[in-house]
Amino acid sequence: xxxxxxxxxxxxxxxxxxxxxxxxxxxxxxxxxxxxxxxxxxxxxxxxxxxxxxxxxxxxxxxxxxxxxxxxxxxxxxxxxxxxxxxxxxxxxxxxxxxxxxxxxxxxxxxxxxxxxxxxxxxxxxxxxxxxxxxxxxxxxxxxxxxxxxxxxxxxx
Numbered sequence: 001x002x003x004x005x006x007x008x009x010x011x012x013x014x015x016x017x018x019x020x021x022x023x024x025x026x027x028x029x030x031x032x033x034x035x036x037x038x039x040x041x042x043x044x045x046x047x048x049x050x051x052x053x054x055x056x057x058x059x060x061x062x063x064x065x066x067x068x069x070x071x072x073x074x075x076x077x078x079x080x081x082x083x084x085x086x087x088x089x090x091x092x093x094x095x096x097x098x099x100x101x102x103x104x105x106x107x108x109x110x111x112x113x114x115x116x117x118x119x120x121x122x123x124x125x126x127x128x129x130x131x132x133x134x135x136x137x138x139x140x141x142x143x144x145x146x147x148x149x150x151x152x153x154x155x156x157x
Contacts, residue, residue: 015153016145022152023116026097029090036090040083100151108144111137 101109107129114125115137126137 015149019145019148019152020116022093022097023112024119026094026117029094033087033090036083036087040080043080096152096155100148103151104144104147108140111140111144
């Protein structure tokens with residue numbers, strides 16, 4: 001029993017580190033979405049694409065536009081699909097973080113912004129939040145990570 005409690009603690013710590021890493025990279029994910037969309041626009045200009053799975057016809061990838069021929073001549077289909085997948089992955093991560101942050105207190109949100117989005121040291125975060133000692137911010141961090149383990153743990157870890 002003691003062994004499994006120790007292992008679950010390590011698992012929790014690993015999940016917390018993963019969540020903290022995602023929070024630190026939040027702004028980078030947003031830039032990644034923009035950059036992938038620009039690359040995709042270059043590969044597939046003004047193209048509307050959709051992927052469908054039907055029980056009748058199976059899997060299909062549709063491209064619809066007047067510039068189909070030009071775009072298909074230029075397309076690197078594997079690269080375009082990879083870009084779409086990357087964009088969706090980043091969008092899921094950022095929207096999941098947004099949803100999780102919506103349920104935090106204002107102090108917790110400010111903590112996330114200062115500590116993770118702006119990568120400020122704990123001493124700066126403590127001062128910005130109006131606390132006298134870092135111990136108070138570590139309590140906020142602990143409560144915050146417990147909440148995020150519930151709202152993001154299964155998804156991001």
